[in-house]
Amino acid sequence: MMDEYxxxxxxxxxLLLRKLGGVFAGKSFLHVNSTRxxxxxxxxLHRAIPIMESLGIKxxxxxxxxxxxxxxxxxxxxxxxxxxxEAFTPDMWAYHEEINRKSTLDLGADCVYIHDxxxxxxxxxxxxxxxxxxxxIDVSAPQKDVWQSLKLFCERYDGAVFSIAxxxxxxxxxxxxxxxxxxxxxxxxRELSGREIRDSMDKLQVPLDRPMLLQVSRFDRFKDPIGxxxxxxxVKKYNDCILVLAGSPxxxxxxxxxxLNEVKEYASGDPDITILLLPPFSDREIxxxxxxxxxxxxxxxxxxxxxxxxxxxxxEKPVLGGAVGGIPLQIVHGLTGFLVHSSxxxxxxxxxxxxxxxxxxxxxxRGKEHVRANFLITREVRDYLSTWYSLVNxxxxxxxx
Amino acid sequence: MTAPFxxxxxxxxxxxxxxxxxxxxxxxxxxxxxxEGSIFHHTYQYFLKGHILEYTNDFSHWAGESIEESxxxxxxxxxDPYDYADIAQLRKELLRIIDAFxxxxxxxxxxxxxxxxxxxxxxxxxFPAGIRARNLAEFLMAVKHVDASSLYYHFYDSRIRQGGEKxxxxxxxxxxxxxxxxxxxxxxxxxxMHSLEGIRDRIAQAVEEEVTQDMESAGIMP
Numbered sequence: 001m002m003d004e005y006x007x008x009x010x011x012x013x014x015l016l017l018r019k020l021g022g023v024f025a026g027k028s029f030l031h032v033n034s035t036r037x038x039x040x041x042x043x044x045l046h047r048a049i050p051i052m053e054s055l056g057i058k059x060x061x062x063x064x065x066x067x068x069x070x071x072x073x074x075x076x077x078x079x080x081x082x083x084x085x086e087a088f089t090p091d092m093w094a095y096h097e098e099i100n101r102k103s104t105l106d107l108g109a110d111c112v113y114i115h116d117x118x119x120x121x122x123x124x125x126x127x128x129x130x131x132x133x134x135x136x137i138d139v140s141a142p143q144k145d146v147w148q149s150l151k152l153f154c155e156r157y158d159g160a161v162f163s164i165a166x167x168x169x170x171x172x173x174x175x176x177x178x179x180x181x182x183x184x185x186x187x188x189x190r191e192l193s194g195r196e197i198r199d200s201m202d203k204l205q206v207p208l209d210r211p212m213l214l215q216v217s218r219f220d221r222f223k224d225p226i227g228x229x230x231x232x233x234x235v236k237k238y239n240d241c242i243l244v245l246a247g248s249p250x251x252x253x254x255x256x257x258x259x260l261n262e263v264k265e266y267a268s269g270d271p272d273i274t275i276l277l278l279p280p281f282s283d284r285e286i287x288x289x290x291x292x293x294x295x296x297x298x299x300x301x302x303x304x305x306x307x308x309x310x311x312x313x314x315x316e317k318p319v320l321g322g323a324v325g326g327i328p329l330q331i332v333h334g335l336t337g338f339l340v341h342s343s344x345x346x347x348x349x350x351x352x353x354x355x356x357x358x359x360x361x362x363x364x365x366r367g368k369e370h371v372r373a374n375f376l377i378t379r380e381v382r383d384y385l386s387t388w389y390s391l392v393n394x395x396x397x398x399x400x401x
Numbered sequence: 402m403t404a405p406f407x408x409x410x411x412x413x414x415x416x417x418x419x420x421x422x423x424x425x426x427x428x429x430x431x432x433x434x435x436x437e438g439s440i441f442h443h444t445y446q447y448f449l450k451g452h453i454l455e456y457t458n459d460f461s462h463w464a465g466e467s468i469e470e471s472x473x474x475x476x477x478x479x480x481d482p483y484d485y486a487d488i489a490q491l492r493k494e495l496l497r498i499i500d501a502f503x504x505x506x507x508x509x510x511x512x513x514x515x516x517x518x519x520x521x522x523x524x525x526x527x528f529p530a531g532i533r534a535r536n537l538a539e540f541l542m543a544v545k546h547v548d549a550s551s552l553y554y555h556f557y558d559s560r561i562r563q564g565g566e567k568x569x570x571x572x573x574x575x576x577x578x579x580x581x582x583x584x585x586x587x588x589x590x591x592x593x594m595h596s597l598e599g600i601r602d603r604i605a606q607a608v609e610e611e612v613t614q615d616m617e618s619a620g621i622m623p
Binding site: 165 | 410414526
């Protein structure tokens with residue numbers, strides 16, 4: 001498995017992974033989350049576990065199951081932690097805890113990573129090993145009572161992991177920052193031949209005769225699809241180009257359909273705007289779109305980490321992004337892409353890039369190297385194991401291997 | 402007998418302190434009390450980012466970009482962490498620069514939400530790169546190909562381990578190879594003005610010149 005990343009991931013990451021594998025070979029590692037399919041966490045686990053196993057670590061992945069009532073409560077917890085107010089009653093917390101308490105999951109392992117709030121109370125059943133709460137969401141401005149209740153569980157872990165520093169909350173335990181990552185050998189990011197790209201574009205009915213501006217994201221107001229169309233229209237006055245907005249339907253987002261309709265209506269009458277509603281798991285098509293694009297946008301107004309930015313950068317595309325969430329970590333302004341703050345700003349940068357292919361190429365090349373150094377899955381697995389190593393060697397700032 | 406140069410490399414694992422500053426006054430107060438590890442991370446380890454922008458540490462970066470105080474950013478960028486014997490002195494100098502600025506200029510605006518200064522620290526993992534050089538020619542081959550984090554470890558991080566006086570490369574050139582001139586040349590490369598790749602190019606160039614000279618002196622090259 002590690003051989004697949006040879007020549008792709010930084011040598012140092014692979015070397016450290018092997019060193020950490022040497023330390024932890026034969027030990028057991030357990031991941032627990034609440035869904036096997038769908039969502040970023042499941043996607044990361046599907047890719048990370050084979051790498052960990054190839055290092056000789058005995059890895060298990062358990063999924064906490066619950067009924068509709070449980071997931072309704074955890075959805076509310078999820079929303080409230082991200083600052084969207086929800087009403088809670090003591091019964092709801094009791095039920096959340098009860099499902100965790102009654103679960104029959106085997107939690108015995110040398111290191112246990114519990115992902116997100118749903119299974120957080122499992123820590124009450126810990127018997128041994130190193131326990132880490134891996135929080136993938138932004139809990140920097142939560143509904144206070146909800147955080148207070150959840151914190152009682154979180155504080156019982158040996159350590160916590162957040163995706164970026166600004167998503168974290170202060171707790172009396174070591175808190176690590178581990179950004180998410182992309183897998184360079186997955187269908188979404190692997191190299192595609194020119195033929196494969198052309199075939200996908202034919203299938204999606206996207207012409208390749210002019211420069212393509214692309215945004216891949218859910219149809220969500222925070223992704224600002226209307227702002228992207230406005231930017232495209234400003235560009236179009238000077239440069240002939242097409243715009244593709246591609247996204248999957250978000251089944252858990254009742255607003256998604258309404259936003260999609262708004263976008264379609266706003267774009268209507270312009271044959272050079274293509275709106276693609278792709279089925280879930282359209283990884284190959286997204287890969288082809290990103291590779292066919294001339295400029296990629298992620299003009300979000302609010303964002304989690306925004307990994308579509310790294311996906312496009314990995315394909316050496318110049319990327320424009322809103323300066324929100326994890327995007328500024330990926331786009332070093334002027335070096336690996338451009339951060340933009342308005343449709344006008346986006347339009348100006350797009351025009352610069354369309355008129356200066358050498359600049360676009362330079363940003364794309366640097367962007368790819370920035371992703372290689374910071375946002376590949378080998379680095380994320382390296383950091384998970386390093387966190388474990390740090391927690392079993394507490395109070396040390398320098399660890400020699 | 403010459404001891405070979407063993408290349409090591411380092412990786413940092415970022416930790417949040419949970420502390421953040423929205424205003425310059427808050428930044429100042431937190432710099433006064435935050436862990437030494439955090440000051441270390443935001444100054445010395447800035448070079449690990451690998452990009453050379455207009456700034457040389459996270460504090461100047463935040464002053465310039467997040468509260469848009471160019472004068473303060475410029476003053477903080479001129480701070481050379483290797484001038485100070487320990488973090489306590491470096492902390493004192495950071496506070497002096499900020500206090501002097503606040504005594505002269507109006508209080509800057511607050512940073513926008515989520516653009517606050519987040520105080521982090523880091524755990525450094527050090528491990529052998531599996532590459533060793535027994536002479537200058539082998540060193541030249543190695544330095545062209547080692548991971549950038551190895552350059553950071555030997556060129557930047559070593560200055561702290563060696564009290565700011567030497568980097569590992571210069572130390573080896575001088576002590577093991579007797580190359581005092583080359584050691585000085587490498588040590589005089591401005592650590593603030595180049596990316597890690599830029600540092601690599603300069604070291605490789607200086608070593609290549611030395612190897613060529615040696616070969617000419619030995620009559621191997623015309």
